[in-house]
Amino acid sequence: MRRKDREVTEFSELLSIIKKCDACTIALNNDEYPYLIPLNFGVEAKDGRITLYFHSAQEGTKLELIKKNPHASFSMHCEHLLEYFPEQGYCTMSYESVIGKGTIVFVEKEEEKLHGLRLIMNQFHPEDAYFHPAAIPRTTVYKLVVESMSGKRKTPKKNT
Numbered sequence: 001m002r003r004k005d006r007e008v009t010e011f012s013e014l015l016s017i018i019k020k021c022d023a024c025t026i027a028l029n030n031d032e033y034p035y036l037i038p039l040n041f042g043v044e045a046k047d048g049r050i051t052l053y054f055h056s057a058q059e060g061t062k063l064e065l066i067k068k069n070p071h072a073s074f075s076m077h078c079e080h081l082l083e084y085f086p087e088q089g090y091c092t093m094s095y096e097s098v099i100g101k102g103t104i105v106f107v108e109k110e111e112e113k114l115h116g117l118r119l120i121m122n123q124f125h126p127e128d129a130y131f132h133p134a135a136i137p138r139t140t141v142y143k144l145v146v147e148s149m150s151g152k153r154k155t156p157k158k159n160t
Contacts (some may be wrong), residue, residue: 008096008151015045017096017151021076022124024052026104026144028065028072037062041076042119050100050146053107053116058140070104072144081156094156100149107141116141 008014024041027034042053052074056063066072077097084091107113113136121129 003152006152006154008098008153011045011048014098014149014151015043015050017078017098017153018043018050018076019123020078020096021098022078024054024074024076026054026062026072026074028062029069030065035061035065040120040124042116042121042123044119050149052102052144052146053119054142054144055117055120056140056142058138063140066104066106066142071101072104073099073101074144074146075099083157085157092154092157094154096151096153098149098151100146102144102146102148104142104144107143110136113139113141116143 008017022040023038025036025038027036029035039054039056044051044053075097076099077095079094079096081094082091083094107116114133117131117136117139118128121131
């Protein structure tokens with residue numbers, strides 16, 4: 001990382017950034033060009049490891065690409081603040097971000113699918129938000145087991 005002063009390395013801080021984000025973009029391998037798709041997600045931190053859960057319909061391009069190659073990269077960002085300093089003719093953006101890579105695994109067991117869907121719901125709603133159980137068998141749930149990640153934070157400048 002070029003700007004070491006902005007690097008976030010503590011696991012707890014990385015997890016805190018992830019929990020503030022409302023979308024995770026995953027990059028899948030698609031022959032000549034990467035296939036990027038922003039997704040809702042849920043996060044689980046266990047034994048110092050991060051697992052990201054996603055859901056979708058039971059067919060589609062991303063599922064076919066995952067079946068061909070389960071390796072993926074991800075990116076998420078939040079806390080955006082545009083700062084403009086007209087007297088200096090200067091503009092900048094503060095933010096927090098996490099990027100990483102890992103392997104995607106399809107979740108087959110109904111109990112783990114339910115767990116993953118609850119994590120996704122908890123990212124956006126109060127814990128134990130209700131969702132209809134009839135959705136479970138017709139929803140594909142998959143998880144990205146994070147192998148490595150890094151974070152970056154640019155704090156707002158003070159207008160002096």
